[in-house]
Amino acid sequence: MRRSLFLFVPVILLLSLLVLVGCRPEETPPEEANVTLDINVEPDEPVVGEASTIAVTLMRGDEAINDASVEIRGDMNHAGMQPVIRTVEEGTDGVYTTDFDWTMAGDWIVTVNATLADDTVVTQEFSYTIPGEAMDMSDDSDMDMDSEGDAESMDMSSEDGMSGMNMGGGSTTGGYMLITNGGDSDDVLVGVEADFANDIQIHETTVENDMARMVEVGQIDIPAGETATLQPGGYHVMFIDVTRNLMVGDEVEITLNFESGASAAVTAVVGDEAPETSAEYTAGDLTITGVWVRPAAAASDDMDMSGDSDMDMDSDADSEDMDMSEESSDMEMEPTATAES
Numbered sequence: 398m399r400r401s402l403f404l405f406v407p408v409i410l411l412l413s414l415l416v417l418v419g420c421r422p423e424e425t426p427p428e429e430a431n432v433t434l435d436i437n438v439e440p441d442e443p444v445v446g447e448a449s450t451i452a453v454t455l456m457r458g459d460e461a462i463n464d465a466s467v468e469i470r471g472d473m474n475h476a477g478m479q480p481v482i483r484t485v486e487e488g489t490d491g492v493y494t495t496d497f498d499w500t501m502a503g504d505w506i507v508t509v510n511a512t513l514a515d516d517t518v519v520t521q522e523f524s525y526t527i528p529g530e531a532m533d534m535s536d537d538s539d540m541d542m543d544s545e546g547d548a549e550s551m552d553m554s555s556e557d558g559m560s561g562m563n564m565g566g567g568s569t570t571g572g573y574m575l576i577t578n579g580g581d582s583d584d585v586l587v588g589v590e591a592d593f594a595n596d597i598q599i600h601e602t603t604v605e606n607d608m609a610r611m612v613e614v615g616q617i618d619i620p621a622g623e624t625a626t627l628q629p630g631g632y633h634v635m636f637i638d639v640t641r642n643l644m645v646g647d648e649v650e651i652t653l654n655f656e657s658g659a660s661a662a663v664t665a666v667v668g669d670e671a672p673e674t675s676a677e678y679t680a681g682d683l684t685i686t687g688v689w690v691r692p693a694a695a696a697s698d699d700m701d702m703s704g705d706s707d708m709d710m711d712s713d714a715d716s717e718d719m720d721m722s723e724e725s726s727d728m729e730m731e732p733t734a735t736a737e738s
Contacts, residue, residue: 424510424520432457434521436509438497444528445502451483452494453509455519461491468510469495473503480629499527500604569594570643570693572634572651572665576617577624580682585656586617586625593649594636601632611635616656619683628671639693643667649690657681665690 427434435454443449451469455462465488471481481500485493499505504526511519578584589597601614617632619625627633634651643649647667654660659681665688666672678685 424518427519427521430513430517430519432462432511432513432519434509434511434519436507436521436523438525442528443499443525445499449497449499450494451497451507452492453485453511454492455488455511456491461488462511462513463488463491464514465493466512467493468512469497470508470510471497471499472506472508473501502527568639568693568695569635569637570639570691571629572636572688572690573627573629573671574663574665574688575624575626575686576619576653577684577686578619578621578682579684581621582657582682583621584619584659584681584683586619586653587615587656588654589634590652590654591636591649593639593641593643595638595640596636598635598637599632600635602630619655636690636693639695641695643690643693645669645692651688651690653680653685655680655683659683661685663688667692 433454433456437452437454439450439452440447453467453469455465455467467485467488469483469485481498483495483497485495487493493511504524507523507525509519509521509523513519572589576586586599589599591597598613599615599617600611602611604610613635614632617625617627625632645668649665649667650662651665652660652662661678661680661683663678663685664676666675668689669691671687671689675687675689678688
């Protein structure tokens with residue numbers, strides 16, 4: 398009887414978990430839920446470090462929705478930054494208002510998830526560009542990133558035509574993990590190798606005078622008996638000029654090199670957040686867990702329209718081919734309108 402009970406309880410727990418997963422609400426566009434979702438930011442042109450509010454309005458026809466739970470999440474188009482998340486549990490006349498901190502200048506994606514009373518989750522994204530001292534990682538920038546920790550000034554404004562962190566037509570992404578030193582001697586992470594980026598650096602994100610800045614530190618100390626945490630908004634590995642697409646769910650190989658001479662080949666999961674479970678790796682007295690990187694697009698998938706791009710479309714091709722050399726400057730390119738939230 399007792400043995401049967403031991404077998405029965407895990408089965409019940411497993412079935413309960415499957416039911417909970419199956420009942421998880423799916424994200425739905427507002428129009429499919431017959432809901433109007435609007436967002437208003439005050440001031441109209443927010444800047445870094447100044448007080449700002451976001452008001453989300455939920456309506457179903459002329460009826461205000463006041464019993465929803467609204468999550469507002471702000472993410473930058475930059476791998477090393479911590480997201481800003483606010484939750485409002487009750488609305489007034491359909492309006493859900495909260496303070497919001499724009500922690501850094503550059504391009505932001507604000508995602509609104511509104512969970513309605515019937516558990517329908519209405520989701521919509523909004524894009525904003527926050528002016529200020531931004532970060533310029535273009536080839537033309539005079540970027541001082543020495544190991545002594547000088548902070549670079551990197552321009553991520555839309556004026557540069559970049560999506561996120563763009564270097565020479567490529568993109569960058571961040572890598573994160575936990576490194577625990579179980580030995581009696583200190584160690585140091587001194588290098589990272591991977592085949593999906595042309596340059597790899599070790600950075601730290603710091604906040605000074607309400608401005609988030611990145612510093613190339615070159616290494617990360619791992620004292621004996623302690624854990625070094627690499628996470629958004631802190632220490633992280635920066636993969637610069639990504640050479641292939643990194644999609645959510647992919648896995649990539651990374652090699653970690655330490656001052657002690659130890660090294661570890663680890664597998665990183667590509668995702669938008671740290672994995673709930675992960676493999677464990679060892680390098681001497683070090684244990685590495687929770688390895689992940691953010692998604693990124695390969696350099697070849699970004700269209701480089703800078704003056705340095707060499708587009709060869711010779712006349713030996715079919716007559717329908719387009720000659721964009723200096724000799725064929727009679728091509729008129731009409732401007733197209735752009736919309737910005």
